[in-house]
Amino acid sequence: SVKREMLYEGKAKKVFLTDDESQVIVEYKDDATAFNGEKKGTIAGKGVLNNRITSIFFKMLEAKGIPTHYIETLSEREMLVKKVRIVPLEVVVRNIAAGSLAKRIGWEEGTILPKTVVELYYKNDELGDPLINHSHVDVLELATPEQVAELEQMAREINVYLKAFLADKNLLLVDFKLEFGIDTDGNLILADEISPDTCRFWDADTKEKLDKDRFRRDLGSVEEAYEEILRRLGGFAL
Numbered sequence: 429s430v431k432r433e434m435l436y437e438g439k440a441k442k443v444f445l446t447d448d449e450s451q452v453i454v455e456y457k458d459d460a461t462a463f464n465g466e467k468k469g470t471i472a473g474k475g476v477l478n479n480r481i482t483s484i485f486f487k488m489l490e491a492k493g494i495p496t497h498y499i500e501t502l503s504e505r506e507m508l509v510k511k512v513r514i515v516p517l518e519v520v521v522r523n524i525a526a527g528s529l530a531k532r533i534g535w536e537e538g539t540i541l542p543k544t545v546v547e548l549y550y551k552n553d554e555l556g557d558p559l560i561n562h563s564h565v566d567v568l569e570l571a572t573p574e575q576v577a578e579l580e581q582m583a584r585e586i587n588v589y590l591k592a593f594l595a596d597k598n599l600l601l602v603d604f605k606l607e608f609g610i611d612t613d614g615n616l617i618l619a620d621e622i623s624p625d626t627c628r629f630w631d632a633d634t635k636e637k638l639d640k641d642r643f644r645r646d647l648g649s650v651e652e653a654y655e656e657i658l659r660r661l662g663g664f665a666l
């Protein structure tokens with residue numbers, strides 16, 4: 429697949445067209461943003477680490493039967509994926525109270541949720557990605573009710589697989605964000621990335637944070653935390 433012109437540049441990734449119109453190349457950058465772009469920085473080597481980490485998670489999920497955009501890892505920073513029309517929703521799944529949920533419902537960070545919580549956020553930078561409900565998704569025509577049901581069900585299944593996979597590596601999956609897309613054949617598939625940028629991972633024993641909260645909260649050793657996640661997942665699998 430030949431890399432053609434850039435289609436889109438996001439906060440952490442660039443997307444390039446290829447000579448195959450059903451495929452694009454994602455290039456992972458070292459840029460990091462938080463709080464809706466208010467906090468900016470770079471994390472040396474983050475792009476390489478997130479490309480590898482996302483590759484491992486997507487391969488595992490594909491093997492479990494979850495349809496994803498992942499095709500193959502091309503280089504240190506590049507991944508070949510199916511071209512999709514992104515559904516403008518951020519689907520957040522939570523197992524333990526943290527971040528905005530801890531604040532919203534007044535539960536202490538670290539409280540185990542008695543039931544899995546699934547939330548939808550409207551992917552809109554100008555509005556700051558607000559939390560929305562099914563009725564808002566419907567009136568905005570972001571997805572059909574059937575698509576919402578399907579992507580929420582997929583998100584719950586992905587949670588089951590990720591939680592078990594990470595538990596085996598002595599990691600707690602606190603929460604994570606997913607994005608879905610419609611591929612050129614019209615199928616709803618998992619897209620974007622699964623990495624320490626988009627998940628909260630805690631060491632199961634020490635509860636040490638091994639994710640982007642180290643950047644958001646200025647805890648230091650951000651790069652080292654991402655390296656530790658890759659190491660526990662089995663390292664340099666390309």
Ligand code: C5P
Nearest residue numbers: 526527528529603604605625626627628
């Ligand atoms: O900030 P909040 O607690 O709502 O984040 C929940 C989860 O979703 C965290 O794992 C966070 O990394 C992820 N997230 C994300 N992109 C956003 C918002 C949240 O990856 N724009």
